[in-house]
Amino acid sequence: MMRRFWAIFRARNTEFLRDRGALGWNLMFPFFVVFGMAFAFSDRGQDVFKIGVIGEKSALPAGFASTRHVAFVAFDDPQAAQGKLRHHQLDLLVKPGSPLEYWVNESAPKGYLVERLMLGSDASQFSPVRRAVAGRPIRYVDWLVSGLLSMNMMFSALFGVGYVLVRYRKTGVLKRLKATPLRAAEFLAAQVASRLVLIMGVFAVVYHGADFFLHFERLGSLLDLYLIFALGSACLVSLGLLVAARVTSEELAGGLLNMLSWPMMFLSGVWFSLEGAPKPLRMLANAMPLTHLIDAARAVMTEGATLIEVAPHLWILGGMTVLFLVAGAWAFRWE
Amino acid sequence: MSAVLEARGLIKRYPGSASNAVDGLSLAVREGLCFGLLGPNGAGKTTTVEILEGILLPDAGEILYRGAPLGPLFRERTGIQFQDTALQDHLTVRELLSLFGSLYPSILPVAELVKLCDLGELMDRDPEKLSGGQRQRVLLALALVNDPDVVFLDEPTTGLDPQARRNFWELARGIKARGKTVILTTHYMEEAYALCDEVAIVDRGRIIAQGAPDSLLKEHFNGVTIELPKADYKPPEGGVPGDVVVREGTVELMTGQVEASLEALKRGGSSLAHLRVRARTLEDLFLHLTGRELRE
Numbered sequence: 001m002m003r004r005f006w007a008i009f010r011a012r013n014t015e016f017l018r019d020r021g022a023l024g025w026n027l028m029f030p031f032f033v034v035f036g037m038a039f040a041f042s043d044r045g046q047d048v049f050k051i052g053v054i055g056e057k058s059a060l061p062a063g064f065a066s067t068r069h070v071a072f073v074a075f076d077d078p079q080a081a082q083g084k085l086r087h088h089q090l091d092l093l094v095k096p097g098s099p100l101e102y103w104v105n106e107s108a109p110k111g112y113l114v115e116r117l118m119l120g121s122d123a124s125q126f127s128p129v130r131r132a133v134a135g136r137p138i139r140y141v142d143w144l145v146s147g148l149l150s151m152n153m154m155f156s157a158l159f160g161v162g163y164v165l166v167r168y169r170k171t172g173v174l175k176r177l178k179a180t181p182l183r184a185a186e187f188l189a190a191q192v193a194s195r196l197v198l199i200m201g202v203f204a205v206v207y208h209g210a211d212f213f214l215h216f217e218r219l220g221s222l223l224d225l226y227l228i229f230a231l232g233s234a235c236l237v238s239l240g241l242l243v244a245a246r247v248t249s250e251e252l253a254g255g256l257l258n259m260l261s262w263p264m265m266f267l268s269g270v271w272f273s274l275e276g277a278p279k280p281l282r283m284l285a286n287a288m289p290l291t292h293l294i295d296a297a298r299a300v301m302t303e304g305a306t307l308i309e310v311a312p313h314l315w316i317l318g319g320m321t322v323l324f325l326v327a328g329a330w331a332f333r334w335e
Numbered sequence: 336m337s338a339v340l341e342a343r344g345l346i347k348r349y350p351g352s353a354s355n356a357v358d359g360l361s362l363a364v365r366e367g368l369c370f371g372l373l374g375p376n377g378a379g380k381t382t383t384v385e386i387l388e389g390i391l392l393p394d395a396g397e398i399l400y401r402g403a404p405l406g407p408l409f410r411e412r413t414g415i416q417f418q419d420t421a422l423q424d425h426l427t428v429r430e431l432l433s434l435f436g437s438l439y440p441s442i443l444p445v446a447e448l449v450k451l452c453d454l455g456e457l458m459d460r461d462p463e464k465l466s467g468g469q470r471q472r473v474l475l476a477l478a479l480v481n482d483p484d485v486v487f488l489d490e491p492t493t494g495l496d497p498q499a500r501r502n503f504w505e506l507a508r509g510i511k512a513r514g515k516t517v518i519l520t521t522h523y524m525e526e527a528y529a530l531c532d533e534v535a536i537v538d539r540g541r542i543i544a545q546g547a548p549d550s551l552l553k554e555h556f557n558g559v560t561i562e563l564p565k566a567d568y569k570p571p572e573g574g575v576p577g578d579v580v581v582r583e584g585t586v587e588l589m590t591g592q593v594e595a596s597l598e599a600l601k602r603g604g605s606s607l608a609h610l611r612v613r614a615r616t617l618e619d620l621f622l623h624l625t626g627r628e629l630r631e
Contacts, residue, residue, distance in 0.1 A: 007437030011423050011430070018425035171421030176477075178390060179415040180438040181407060335390075 004182050008190035016160075016198055026198075030152040030206040034214070037144050049114045052081040052093040059096035063122035070114070085111075086135030087217070087302070092118065100126035105133050138302050142217045146297035147270035149207060150232060153199055154264060154290050157236035158243070158257045161195050165244035166253040169335065178334035188329055192237050199233045200226070219304030225297060227307065228314070232293030235317045238324035239289065245331035264290040269298075292316045338363035338399075339485060339516050340387060345396035347382055347540075356382040357393065358540035364485075364533075369507070369517040371531035373524060373617065379540035380520040381418060381489060387518065388415050388487050400485075411439060414478035416471075418489040422462055428473050429458045432480060439481035451509060452476040453502075468499030475506060485516045492526060504529050524617035536621060543624050548617060555623060556615040558591030563600070564609050571603025580622065589619055 017023060049070045057065060057072045065072065073090070075081035084090045085103055091110045093103040100123060105111040119128065168174045177187060204226075210216070218225070243260065247253045267274070267281065268290035274282055285291045296313035299305035307314065341364070347357040357379045364370040372380045385391040387398060389405045400409045422431055429445075436442040449455060452472045457465065462473050471491055478486055488507065492500040500523075507530055511517055521527055527534050528548050535545040544551055558577070568586040570579075576599065577590025590596040593612070600607060 004438050007434050011426060011434045014430065015423050015425045168421075172417060172419060173421050173423060175390065176415075176417060176420045176422070177438075179388065179410070179413075179417075180435065180481075181410040181440075182438045 001183075001186060005186045005190050005193075008177075008182070008187055009194050012191060012194040013198065016194070026156060026202050027205060030149060030202070031210060033148050033152065034141070034145060034206070034210045037141060037148060049091045049110060049117070050089070051114065052084065052090040054078050054081060054093065054095040056096070060094065061096075061100070061122045061126060064118055067117065067121065070117075082133060083303075086133050088135070088137030088139075094118070094123075098126050100128045101131065102128055103131045103133050105135060107134050108137065136217050138217050141214055143298065143302055144271070145207075145210070145214075145216055146301050147268070147294045149203060149229070150268075150290055150293045150297060151265055151270045152206070153203065153229065153233050153293075154236050154261055156199050156202065157195060157233055158240040158261055160198070161191055161237050161240035162244040162253055162257050163250065165191065165241070166247050166250050169244075169248055169333075170250060174334045184332050184334070185329060188241060188332060192234070192241060192325070195237045195240075196230070196233055199237070200230055203229055203233075216301070218301050220300030220306065224300050224307050228293065228296045228300060228310070231314060231317050231321070232289065232297070235289045235293070235321040235324065238321050238328060242324045242328035242331070245328045246333040248335075264288045267291070269294050289317060289320050337366060339366040339401060340364040340518070341399040341402075342383075342387060343397050343399075345383065345386055345393045345398075347379075347386060347391065347393050355540050357386065360396075360537070360540060360542055362535055362542060362545070364516060364518060366484075366516055367514050368532040369511050369519060369530050371527040371534040372518070372520040372537055373522065373527050373534050373621070374537035375522055375621075378537045380522075380537050382540075383537065384487060384489050384518065384520050388413070390415075411441075411481060412483055413485045413487065414481060414483035415487045416474045416478040416489060416491055418493065420474055422477075424463070425461070427459050428454060428462060428476075431462065431473070432476060435477050435480045441482065442480055443482040448476045448479060451479060452506060466499070467495050468502060471495065471499075471503055472506065475503075479510065483515065485518065486510060488517060488519045490520055490522070492521070492523065500526070524621070528617055534617070536617070536624065538621075538625050544620065552615050552617070552620060555620055556589070556591070558589065558615070559593060560613050560615055560619060561588040561590065561593070561596060561600075562586070562611040562613065563588070563605060563607070567606040567609060568600075569604040571599045571605075573599070575599040575603075578623070589615065589623070 051070055051072050053060060053072050053074050055074070057074055060072070078095075081090065081093050082103060085093045085105050088105060088108050091108065091114045095101040102115075102118070104115050239260070240257070243256050244253055247256065267285045268288050269285065270290075274285055277285075292313040296310035296317075299310050341362070343361050345357050345360045346355055348355045360379075360383055372384060374380050382391065386393045389398065389409060398405055423434070426434065432445060432448060436445075449458065452475050454472060454476055457469055457473065462470055465473065475488075475491070478488070491507070492503050495503065504526065507517065507519070511530075517530070519527070519530060531548060533546065534548055534551065535542045537543070544555070546554065563586050565581065565584055565586055575588055575590070576592045576595050577588050580587040580589070588596055597607070
């Protein structure tokens with residue numbers, strides 16, 4: 001049984017690796033997207049200073065609080081606020097009172113500017129106490145990269161398995177294999193495993209390649225990130241398998257795969273956070289495997305979360321994987 | 336000789352079709368022989384053979400391999416060359432043979448396959464870039480990779496040029512010589528005549544005649560076919576003994592009374608200068624049995 005599995009696994013890998021066009025595209029496309037986005041959004045959000053306030057904004061010195069082009073954001077949790085300051089998502093953090101306490105990130109130029117701004121206002125009368133924090137900025141690209149890599153993974157998984165299976169079925173490759181002792185489960189397992197290995201290979205090359213130039217700020221463990229992406233791609237590959245279980249037309253398969261991938265591309269939080277989105281939209285997004293992959297990967301990337309902290313996402317991804325695999329294997333037809 | 340493969344009362348109807356593609360067909364294939372399923376396109380040959388191969392399930396009827404219903408052993412002991420098969424892209428012939436070999440518990444040594452199917456210079460080529468005849472040799476090798484007892488060849492020479500077709504026949508004879516049972520479908524009667532020990536002529540999903548090619552011809556015909564150029568033929572009054580078939584450039588007269596027929600032709604004023612006499616073929620038999628031409 002393992003011999004038949006390995007034979008099909010190796011054949012599929014060879015087929016993919018020798019298809020230079022597809023291989024090149026699979027590697028180049030995510031690079032283009034990551035770099036394109038890194039440059040397109042490198043100036044994002046720099047036109048307004050953002051100051052965190054621990055407690056009520058109304059307790060701030062009136063003159064300082066009325067400074068124009070500064071956004072004041074209230075926080076209840078000083079820890080979370082300091083985290084944001086460390087990653088340059090806030091320019092300054094202030095706790096009203098006398099003395100007035102404030103935290104500044106010494107590695108952030110905007111922190112320096114907004115500190116001068118505050119000290120030049122009536123806040124200086126509240127004997128401000130300075131506390132310094134340090135940390136590299138989390139840029140939009142650090143936030144975005146989890147989404148982009150997940151999205152690329154989704155396309156590769158859905159189309160790489162779904163489309164190929166339908167083409168195999170249409171051209172008679174599956175019929176030829178059906179005439180051998182190969183079992184459907186062995187064949188499908190080999191397809192899933194082959195795609196999983198190829199996707200993770202592409203992921204490693206793209207992630208570390210882009211990191212070399214863009215120096216991602218990753219707060220969590222790299223191993224955790226790999227495990228999350230492996231589980232996510234298993235889930236998406238299984239979904240591709242389910243779609244292609246018995247479809248015989250490439251057009252129909254293309255339509256179905258697009259119908260699944262496009263909403264996921266826009267609603268899973270690849271490009272922007274859905275935190276403030278209407279509830280029905282968030283419910284829809286939560287039904288999508290890509291949402292859970294991105295949320296978990298992003299939490300590891302930008303918040304330093306551990307696997308335990310993102311466990312709910314992982315359970316959902318795992319459950320979906322099993323569901324898709326079982327349904328796909330059950331529905332599978334060679335012809 | 337015992338039947339290695341037996342079909343009983345096969346019925347298959349495709350959804351949306353008004354009639355059965357296979358309509359109560361039964362047959363038995365004896366071990367070590369080449370059994371031919373003949374018939375025009377759409378007669379139900381491929382459907383029948385795919386049911387025999389265990390690829391399609393019949394709506395009714397049963398298939399027995401060595402007296403038992405088809406099981407896992409059947410897959411291991413049979414080899415199939417489909418009418419048209421795509422293969423995994425970007426794999427060489429050698430890699431494909433190794434891939435398919437890995438799917439079976441026991442296999443024929445590659446060197447033997449190479450010899451049997453004349454693959455010598457093809458081993459490191461991409462099957463997509465081979466000629467029709469070369470590609471059929473590769474597909475044949477894949478069907479033989481597990482050294483099967485029963486080999487199915489579904490229209491293996493359709494679309495090949497006459498030379499490639501004759502080369503393929505040689506390979507098929509080689510397989511027969513190894514004692515394998517061959518089940519061949521074809522719409523070339525010449526091919527069936529050249530290769531088959533027994534043929535079943537299929538029309539509209541039923542077997543309309545079955546037996547060894549020569550005995551079938553003897554059973555249905557006791558004469559010859561007389562061919563005349565169409566321009567030379569003048570229909571005599573009172574007709575000619577036998578069946579007259581007018582084709583595009585020729586007129587064929589199938590008759591058991593050669594002398595009487597020739598007399599009638601002369602009487603009618605036909606010119607016999609370009610007359611040709613040939614033996615009856617399976618093609619004539621099909622026409623005789625169905626009133627239709629094989630390649631309509």
